[in-house]
Structure formats: C-alpha cells, structure tokens
C-alpha cells in the first residue's frame with residue numbers, strides 16, 4: 428500500500444501516487460496551470476498518514492537521529508520503501524551515504540540582546556540548500572526508471588542537480604538565463620551537465636525547460652512545478668526541530684525568490700504540528716530584494732502583477748515566483 432497521496436490545496440482534489448507519478452504529472456490535473464510570467468497554479472502537495480505516524484515511535488526515532496538524516500524517516504518521504512527489507516528499492520545506500528547533508532548546520536550569532544542562529548547549508552554536497560530537493564528528485568527519477576533530469580535555474584539549483592546527477596550516474600539538462608554568474612555556470616559545467624543558456628530571463632528559462640522536458644520525457648526538477656522540490660526542502664524544518672530538541676525558534680527569516688524554500692519549511696513545520704510534535708508554527712518571514720519583491724507585493728495587494736525583476740542577489744531574482752501562493756500561505 429502506498430503511504431502517501433497527492434492533493435491540490437486549490438481545488439481540494441486528491442490523486443493517487445501511482446496516477447501522478449506513472450503519468451509524469453506535476454501540477455494538479457484538474458486546475459493546474461503553468462502560464463508565462465505567472466505563478467504556477469495547482470501546485471500539488473503530498474499527504475502522509477499522520478495519524479498512523481503519530482501512533483508509532485516517530486518522536487523517539489527523530490530525537491535519536493542526527494540532522495541531515497531525513498532518509499531515516501521513510502514514512503514522511505515520497506519514495507517507495509520496502510518495510511520488510513528496510514530499503515528504498517532501486518536506491519543504493521552506499522551512494523546515499525556519499526550524499527550526506529550537514530549534521531550541524533546551525534551557527535550561533537549574537538546581535539544586540541538577541542540570540543540569532545544562521546542555518547548554514549553550504550556544507551551540503553554541492554554547497555547549497557538546493558541539494559535537499561535535488562537528492563529527493565534524483566532518487567524519485569531512479570525509482571521511476573528515468574535517467575535524465577532537467578531543471579531551470581538561476582544557478583544554485585542547476586549546479587545542485589548537476590552535481591547530484593553526476594554522483595548518481597544520471598544525465599542533467601540545465602536551462603539558465605544568460606545573466607547567470609560565471610562561477611555558477613562553471614560549477615554546472617564542471618559536473619558534466621548539458622547546459623542550455625537561454626537568451627532571456629530566469630522566467631524564460633523556466634518556460635523553455637518545461638516545454639523541452641515534456642517533449643523529451645525528462646524528469647523535471649523545476650522548482651515548485653515538481654512537488655518533490657517542496658518535499659526535499661521541508662527536511663530543513665525537521666533538522667531545525669532536531670537541533671533545537673523540539674523547541675523551534677519563534678521567528679525564521681527566509682530569503683525568497685520563487686518561494687519554494689519558505690514553502691518547504693512551512694510544509695515541514697505544518698507536518699510537525701500535524702504530528703503533535705510542536706504546539707505552534709514558527710513565524711516565517713520572507714525576505715526579498717526591493718528589485719525582486721513579487722511575494723511582498725502580493726502580500727500587500729493580494730494580486731499578482733508581473734514586474735520584471737533585477738537584483739544583485741541573483742539567487743532570489745524571480746519576477747513570477749512559481750510557488751507564490753504557498754509562500755503567501757506560509758507568511759500569512
């Protein structure tokens with residue numbers, strides 16, 4: 428029996444795991460839309476059997492684990508898991524061990540009278556938070572029998588999936604805007620990925636990647652479009668929970684471009700709440716550049732209006748945040 432299903436928060440429809448995954452469906456089949464220069468509609472979410480997990484020894488298991496080891500919790504991961512053999516079918520655990528995340532990503536800081544903590548994901552396999560999503564997407568591709576993955580990226584997600592694919596022997600096809608910083612372009616190419624430099628913005632690269640991937644049947648890692656990107660990024664909420672021994676911080680500031688990191692953190696904390704492991708959700712605060720502030724504008728006006736984005740903070744430069752509606756829910 429499958430331990431998770433897909434559902435659409437917009438139209439409330441629920442879909443079986445087999446229907447969505449075997450047909451390579453990404454957005455809600457009933458109401459999903461990926462339109463040019465607009466946020467995605469019908470971004471699917473994954474639901475687990477929270478009641479069953481609550482009744483298990485999940486809490487003690489989590490407290491006996493190190494951060495960065497979400498693989499110890501197959502009950503909250505959208506991967507096939509063989510409970511009799513205690514393995515993820517098709518996935519080599521030796522390879523998994525070469526893709527470990529940092530076990531202590533917290534850096535303590537002091538500012539005036541405040542205790543601040545920075546979440547440092549630069550010690551991940553490709554030095555980026557994006558690895559949390561890339562590893563999960565790559566494993567899903569392997570379980571689906573697909574060996575080609577694509578992604579549109581401003582740089583970090585592309586180099587992340589390129590690096591993870593290199594390690595796992597998969598082909599990576601990365602679409603980037605022509606403004607990509609040279610260091611990130613070189614990082615992607617050094618992992619041996621096929622690089623497509625799009626004469627346009629990140630939003631153009633995103634759209635082109637969707638079109639080509641659909642024709643070529645590449646497994647698409649585009650952020651938010653593939654719901655597993657949100658699932659992978661939720662792991663940071665679990666890591667924060669483990670590191671703070673259940674006492675999660677009151678406020679968490681999150682850099683936001685497409686809104687998938689903040690959406691992922693929100694999903695993770697929602698699950699911890701659903702599992703009765705925390706009593707209230709931390710306040711998530713989206714931080715944007717004034718030159719790329721679509722989420723902030725939407726928060727104020729409740730309307731999305733496309734406005735081209737420009738900022739030196741290239742990783743959070745997104746004029747049409749793909750995960751806008753979930754990001755809005757996360758900060759509301």
Ligand SMILES: [Zn+2]
Pocket residue numbers: 435436437438439440455456457458459469
């Ligand atoms: Zn829907």
